[in-house]
Amino acid sequence: MTSSTDTAPAEDAVTPEVTLTKISGPSEGWRQRLRNTDRRRLAAVLVVLAVLAGGVTWWLLQRGDLPEDAAFRLGDVVVSADDVDRRVDGLQALYGVQPPQEGAEKSDFLRDAAKSMAVQLMLEDEARARDIVIAAKEVDETLQALITQRYPDGGRTAFVAALGELGATEEQVRDEIRDQLLVSRLFDDVAGGVDVTEAELEETFEERREELATPVRRTLSNIVVADEQAAQAVLQRLRRGQKFAAVARSTSLDSATRDGGGSLGDVSAADLEGDYAAAAFGAEVGGLFGPVKTESGWNVGKVERALPARAAVYAELRDALRETVLAEKSLEKWRGWLSEVIKGHDVTYADGFRPKDPDAVPDIDQANVTGSR
Template sequence: MAKLIKQKSFQITILVVFLLIILAGVVYFNGKSGEAVARVNGETITKDDLYNALVEQNGEEVLDSLISDKIIELEIKKQNITVGEEAVQTEIQNISVQYGGEEAFKQALEAYGYSMENVKADVKKNLEIKKLLEPGITITEDEMKNYFEENKDTFNEEEQVKASHILVDTEEKALEVKNKLSAGEDFAEMAKQYSTDTGNKDQGGELGFFSRGDMVKEFEDAAFSMEIGKVSDPIKTEYGYHIIKVEEKKPAKEANYEESKAQVKETLLDQKLSAAYDTWLQDKYEEYKIDNLL
């Protein structure tokens, strides 16, 4: 999927200093404090030096973040908050769509040195915080209606196509796959066997629904012009040759409040969560006994 969708601008914020502080702390407490971490012309820089420098530069900020994390952890335990793996995966899938697909999202993470395990941990934590705060947030019917009227265009549904594809490197290979499909071979199995798009080949080449502007032009033009259930001839793009199967189509549709209500509520909830979090955390700081011994 990522090989087809146009790249979108993105930024992933990684707290490098935070990680260095933690690393320094682990090294410091698990080894000899005077042990060398570097030498310059025989002069030693010790673990003490490294740790103290990092603490001096960002220690208060990082410690405050760790205290906040500990408060959240204790509240989650106190209120028996749980977030399942399925919810985490769904949220990650939603995020990956915003980056142009699973493969593009993975490439973005690699570029910033961030792992999928880091993402899962962050997503799970955010979902847990959401569960903690949501009971205290009120969203009225009037708020939802006003927001919908002010942002109605954003809830309109564009024309969409649901399709699968098989991507190969050469036209010869594409024609071979096409002939096998014409002879009755299963499209999903052919995708698993032949497709070079690692982002979706194991799912039978499924791309889900997409709108105009999401895919490269040649692919998009073909998919939107095809009939449901039809399989295309090889389509050449900058990524190779595609065999496309159109599975479903949705016409453009103007939004109405009742159908958009759940989405409106979720949008307003996300907006209110940020402000509610700061107030909630400040209250918890006053509630908990905190000794800062840095």
């Protein structure tokens, strides 16, 4: 056996063990002494060694020591820094997550990633206790749906090429999918069965009447290009009378709206980035606006129509509000349960991976980015 302080953890988390002696391949002198040893004394020695091994392992675990390359230990399972890096690679391939490259943001991201991995291991323990198992067929079907959605043109070939560019493997992506399916199944098992009465719905509606009202909206169309010069060229084409939808289909970099002629649908100012919202809601109906730079690129837009604000009507919103309240109740139940699970597990983090609040339940954004781990 080997000590966890001497041997790097395998790709999967390993259990720290302790080297006491090596009895494979003994010398001839050792064989002679063994033949001359009273069998009962030998048996007693082996029992003592076994007890000592268990005691030393327990002592190592209790004193909080971690191997140099460890990110954290959960119980007797050690997860290495390389394990965390491989998990991040999988997140990039699966979700397009781009981890920060330097400074405090990178440090915080790694701490969140380590904590989310620790929480995922806890959830796997809980799932086993509830006999929750994710079949390989479910993973296959989910992966295929992902490839179809993310790589509509290149399919599996494009997916494999993307993995190669990221330095990730399909097995990492499959593991991530399995984890997500497992958490979803466990959530249903833990947080299912909530209900809401009509009186609760009506009370919630009154409390949220103002925020449930429909604000002033505008129907917008939009074209995204790479730089300001290209945006000015788009504006010139539109001002010369070319159809907005045709220019969008041939020019826009936004694959989500391009095929629809650049249509953004009905949006409020709160739905948009600040500078873009100001331009879109400052333009006349039927008018063009831009170029405006946003996170997605340089934008040229058109106001198709203006829609007035509308007060909230309970009969119209009841069903959607009910779904919202049920989701909120389920989440509250889940977070309460998860808090107890986290507090009930012994986790030791390395300095570079220790979260600010190890016992806190991960927030929604962190759970989505790092897979609830």
